Amino acid sequence: MDGFSQYANLSGNPLWDLSENDPRCINVSCLAYILGYLDDQDRYSNDNYPLYAYWTTYFYCATVALFAIVYVNRRLRDGGAGSRFKEQAKAYWRMWIYRRITGKLGEQMDMSLGQLTIFIIATIFILVLPFAQGYFLRAYFRFGSPPLSVRCAMLISGLLPICIALAGKVNIVSCLTGISYAKLNVWHRYIALMIYILTIIHLVPHVIAPIREGGDIEFKDLLQEGRRERSGIILEVSFTLMLATSFPYFRNRFYEAFKFLHVFFAVAFFAFLTWHVTGEYLTPDFLWASVAILIGNFIARAVYRNRTTTSFNEFVQGYPTSLEILPGKMTRIVVQCPNKLRWRPGQHCYISIPGISKLQSHPFTIVSLSTPYLSAGPNDLVILMRAYSGFTKAVADLAKTPALNITNQPPKPSMPNTPSHSYSSSFPGTPNQSYSPSFPGTPDTSLTIAPSFNLPVELTMATRAWIDGPYGDFHPALERQYHGITLVGGGSGITAGLPWLVYIASRMRTAAHGLKGLHGEKLCKTRTLHLIWSIRDLDWIRWADRELTEALRDVMIANTQPQRNADGEKGRAFKLQISLFVTKSPTKAEMKTAVIDLYLRAGVDIYNPHARVEIRTGRPNYAGLLPNMLDRKRNMILTCGPVSQKIDLANSVAQLQSMVIQDQAMEISLHSETFGW
Structure with missing residues (x-):
């Protein structure tokens, strides 16, 4: 007193x-x-308010630290046998976190129960915290802002830095956890939504309190006096517009407009927020921290993007690029990159074609492998881009443009070792039609197949392109940790599995020579490699025929080496099984012809038991397929495709954890790639 x-x-x-x-x-x-x-x-003292910002910061820092520990453990893991108790505990955990909700609701949510659990915990923490202590309004509005409003403001202050950090393509969270920004982006959007909900809760008491005390006139006077209520309403409107233009419906249809509006409203948000919070408790401190993180993201991306030196001509005009038209509205893009630019299987990049627009840049998975650093060969970055609308349609139209810079590229099929024109069902008794070379068996010569390796001349359009990347999740050396690897793709989702198919097949070929790593470790533990690819039309095989034939050839060569077991896996050959499922039922002759094409171009004997190709009609039944494909040791299943495919596969893998519990396999892991950004 x-x-x-x-x-x-x-x-x-x-x-x-x-x-x-x-x-x-x-x-x-x-x-x-x-x-x-x-x-x-x-x-209720004002001294309590800063605690809410601190608690929020502690919560997400602890969450990031937990995932960082898991990431470090993955990097240090050698793929050796763990204790049975540990493997069974992981299997029970995966039985829950892999599972997904089925039906329309599951397709709309597009998340596993593990992801959903984290979302629920975070939501409960964020939304319960401001209400837990009660006392929502002051006795009189003149005594200060309503406690509920200020507590929400503190939570918003604490959430803002992590929201900004997750927005960057190169950010500290990705570095600590090994999770790509593409997957973290869903958390950026989630936190932004939580901030928006908190702003609504923050706004309501600021409207109720003055009206309760002095009626509508009191609230109107506050707006006319230029109090924080005015800046708060303007801030709320700008934030609402930013969120409204960020929802998938708008973002997917008007991507370029979304990018421009997102940046515009983000700048407006920071400007209005600075006006609104100046002098309020700790809020400006968190605001400046967010600005510092944003600047750090820009600097980190600029450094990362320009880490590879290029010539002035390539910097200004882009790298030499060819566009090839493929069936099914697919365009194959080949960018001739500098040898210093490296990427790993599973990564993606942003591509911009100046001939279409110098401002548009879109993400696509990299299909090819980077050329070894000391190799004299071209370092071609290959992208498969399916035309829908906007940028992808413009690229497809450019590839069809008749111009002087179109070049003829005659195909170069590999001649077969043992030509054959016979096929028989390798899966008798199954409801789906299935065709692959019978081994062993008597050839069926009742059906004659025309030589399909006389392919037409391919037309390729020359242009230029800029590349930003690569980006992507951290993956351990799968071939050194897993004995069985299964790649599952749906439609254009095959682009995520193709680089792994080619890479692991090449590692099998290298390991067959008896070579070891720098520290004497095995170059390739993987002995069984499977590819399951669902396509609508049979001619879609042309999307990946180069990669499929290369993998078949490498596995065939790996099994012809006399020293193939020199790495310690005596008695176990390398095996590759390619299973193609065609939903638009082709004829028997067409399926047989397509399989022969792959064998002939790869130069693989159709009776080779180690490199097999089969084509079935219908959709794959993962619950029935996977048990026969899994190795008894460690297994990894990688998938990319439509949401319905991810749901079916994830639930099947969750169910298969019982094999680990029953000691029929050591480990069955699942990794899902983002299908469409």
Whole structure:
């Protein structure tokens, strides 16, 4: 009370003795205001507010630290046998986290139960925290902002830095956890949505409190006086527009407009937020931290993007690029990159074609492998891009453009070792039609197949392109940790599996020579490699015929080496099984012809038991297929495709964890790639 005695002037201060209910008793010149303010602070002190920002920061820092520990463990893991208890515990855990909700709801959510669990925990923490202590409004609005509003403001302050950090393509969270920004982006959007919900909760008491105290006139006076209520409403409108233009419906249809509006509204948001929060508790500190993180993201991406030196001509015009038209509205893009640019299987990049637009840049999975650093061969970066609308359609139209820079590229099929024109069902008794070379068996010569390796001349369009990347998740050396690897793709989702198919097949070929790593480790533990690819039309095989034939050839050569077991896996040959499922039922002759094409171009004997190709009609039944494909040791299943495929496969893998529990396999892991950004 002594601190307010300077305002007590009984002779000169007519407001000192006003009652608390008097509308003129609004500051420390009134004794009733002072007593009421102190009593209100005793009930809930302003000193409690900063704790909410700290608790929020501790929560997400602990979450990031947990995933960082898992990431470090993955990097240090050698793929050796763990204890049976540990493997069974992981199997029970994966039985839950891999599972997905089925039906339309599951397709709309597009997340596993593990992801959903984290979302639920985070949502409960964020939305319960501001309400837990009660006392939502001050006794009078004149005593200060409503406690509920300020607690929400503190939570928003704590969430803002991590939201900004997750927005960058090169960010600290990806570095700590090994998770690509593409997967972290869903958390960026989730946190932004939580911030928006908190802003609504923050806004409501600021409307209720003045109206309760002085009616509509009181609230209108606050807006006219230029109080924080005015800046808050403007801030809320800008944030609403930013979120509205970020929803998938708008983002997927108007991607370029989305990018421009997102940046525009983000700048407006920071500007209005600075106006709104200046002088409020710790909020400016978190605001400046967010700005610092944003600047750091820009610098990190600029350094990462320009880490490879290029010639001035390539910097200005882009790298030489060829566009090839493939069936099914697919375009094959080959970019001639500098040898210093490296990428790993499973990564993606952003591509921009100046001939279409110098400002448009879109992400696509890299299909090819980077050329060894000391190799003199071309370092071609290959992308398969299916035309829908916008940029992808413009690329397809450019590939069809008749111009002087179109070049003829005659095909170069590999001649077969043992030509054959016979096929028989390798899966008799199954409901789906299935065709692959019978081994062993008597050739069926009742059906004659025309030589399909006389392919037409391919037309390729020459242009230029810029590359930004690569980006992607951290993957351990799969071929050194897993004995069985299964790649599952649906339609254009095959682009995520093709680089792994070629890479692991090439490692099998290298390991067959008996070579070991720098520290004497095995170059390739993988002995069984499977590819399951669902396509609509049979001619879609042309999307990946180069990669399929290369993998078949490498596995065939790996099994012809006399030292193929020199790495310690004695008695186990390398095996590759390619299973293609065609939903638009082709004829028997067409399926047989397509399989022969792959064998002939790869130069593989159709009776080779180690490199097999089969084509079936219908959709794959993962629950029935996978048990026969899994190795008894460690297994990895990688998938990319439509949401319905991810749901079926994830639930099947969750069910297969019982094989680990029953000691029929050591490990069955699942990794899903993002299908469409």
